[in-house]
Amino acid sequence: MIRFSHTIASRSVALVAAMLVLTPSLAAAEGQQRHPSDDSATARGPQKLVDKAVSVVAEMDRDPKLHALVGRAAGIYIIPAYGQAGFLIGGRGGAGVAVARTASGWSTPAFFSFGGLNIGLQAGGDGGSVVYLLMNRRAVSQFIDRTKISLNANAGYAVVKYSDADQANLAKGDVIVWTNTKGAYAGATIEASGIHADDGRTREFYGRDLSPRAILNGQASAPGARFLQQALAR
Template identity: 25%
Template sequence: MLKKLMILAASICMASQVNAASSRQDLQDRVDAAKAVLDQIMTAGDKGIPLGILQQATCVAVVPGMIKGAFVFGAQYGQGVVTCRTGHGWSAPVFIRLAGGSWGLQIGGQSTDLVLVAVNEKGFQDLLKNKFKIGANASAAAGPVGRNGEASTDWKMSAELLTYSRTKGLFAGIDLDGTSISQNNTDTDTYYGQEYPFQTVLKGNVAVPQDSVAFVQTVAHYFIEAKNQ
């Protein structure tokens, strides 16, 4: 009975966040926070994402402040932004949701920044889906960290997405199996002031809004830096 009550309470809490409407300013704050997270990670010297991985990137997703909480039943929920590489640069951003849960003897809560890097065409196609689950519908691996981290793993053979987390300043690869990623069409439409399919935006057929140029340029900067290393 207690287990059911805990699951119900966590579900209600998560549902309230999912259904809460975001204003245009809320979404701009999310885009700005994503840029800040990426800058902080990539300027962390030998503790950031290896440049060799960014050379392979087809899309980059940043989820600032994903909330993880637990009281026996664990739940996690976050909202983020995605940009993908196109034939003429990086795309305008779209908005996504991440949600997952776990059961175990646990208590506490924390806020975690997440970065997901799609490293091939399959990873790009995953992000065009309305919803998919890591580990079931898309293969992912905890991404290596450090300037030469990409040399010690077989991620090129097995993963479509590389996943990272940063909690309290500690940056590392993370296992996100069981986490669902879904398109946030409502937020995307609110940000652009009209309806755009994810595929249209991520394939570069929508101009980058002035307010999100800084985020997109930040992703492009680190991608070009990786290519030129």
């Protein structure tokens, strides 16, 4: 009986020891689940949109002149993908993320959907990413103060397309538009309209309701924004 009790006690000690060893691993696994941007392949919903924006910023960084413009921008609106093979050309609906420069660095992302994305040339091409560099606070204020905005020449500020602009013209732009579009769309004019705050994605990403003003003024934090903020700060 004594030998049997000793065996049970030994097994109990071993079980407790194993649980103590496994606990940090389980906590780490839980942490990875809570911060899916550490593994973009498992991210979903708004986190996936943010992770795709990181890839777009990395692509822009390969162009030294574009990298310098990002360094001067007061804000950025990134549409990671607007469709392929003509999808959404003159069509409706899509989503992107906006960030703004604050006194302490780049803000976390504010989510904005758009009602339409119009591309001047209506045939050919493969789709791609579109980025609007907001070069001054006035352009950023459009995202903060208006219920719906448009990013085009009719919005009251100078919009310059990066691909066909010389340095002098770039300096005059309130908004500079860049796209990695190939094929027939490459020379087209790209305009986003009906841009509005995406409350659903915001709530899912932050776990609570937040206004674009609070986010773009740097009053929000989120672990899933870390890689995007680091990419922009390089």
